[in-house]
Amino acid sequence: MIIIFSGPSGVGKSTIINELIKKKNLYFSISHTTREKRHNEIDGMDYFFVKNSEFNDLIKSDFFIEYEKYGTDYYGTGKDQLNNPELTTVLDVEVNGATTLLKKNPKFVGIFIDIENDELINRLKTRGHNPEFISKRMQLASEQRSKINEFDYIVKNVDINTTVNNILDIICNLEESW
Ligand code: 5GP
Numbered sequence: 001m002i003i004i005f006s007g008p009s010g011v012g013k014s015t016i017i018n019e020l021i022k023k024k025n026l027y028f029s030i031s032h033t034t035r036e037k038r039h040n041e042i043d044g045m046d047y048f049f050v051k052n053s054e055f056n057d058l059i060k061s062d063f064f065i066e067y068e069k070y071g072t073d074y075y076g077t078g079k080d081q082l083n084n085p086e087l088t089t090v091l092d093v094e095v096n097g098a099t100t101l102l103k104k105n106p107k108f109v110g111i112f113i114d115i116e117n118d119e120l121i122n123r124l125k126t127r128g129h130n131p132e133f134i135s136k137r138m139q140l141a142s143e144q145r146s147k148i149n150e151f152d153y154i155v156k157n158v159d160i161n162t163t164v165n166n167i168l169d170i171i172c173n174l175e176e177s178w
Contacts, residue, residue: 001107
């Protein structure tokens, strides 16, 4: 089973996925990206970090099931990431990539994570972003929300523990009926 998590930046997707993986044996799909590695990230675990030229070669060789430019960088999901026969696979992709995947295969399950605007602004402020960046991100969030109907589930992330437990319930129910 393939579960695609998406939603505006700052809603807590990666924290939610990390907590889910601690509680349940799931396979996390590792994307390729051209962006710089952050200090706490591990190449081959969080992402495969590649140069633009390498990413272009992978596009040409039809390696990706989907890829998108997000901000100034490219992100893509390799077809090989969706072949785990034993475990449910979870993906963290931005909204355009997510809807591409959901259209490609009706069996993929889409979960849109969202939070209230005030909370999103607070989180972006806490990350140290300036007002101009925050207003661009809020504009982007409203564009991303316009695709919310293409997802199977919408989960509001009010409290992380509740959110993780709600999503675990969704995944377990889906696995039972799979
Ligand atoms: P970040 O740079 O913060 O790790 O991720 C930026 C955005 O890229 C996030 O919204 C994340 O969901 C998205 N992303 C990560 N991997 C992929 C991918 O393989 N494909 C697409 N389309 N988006 C991705």
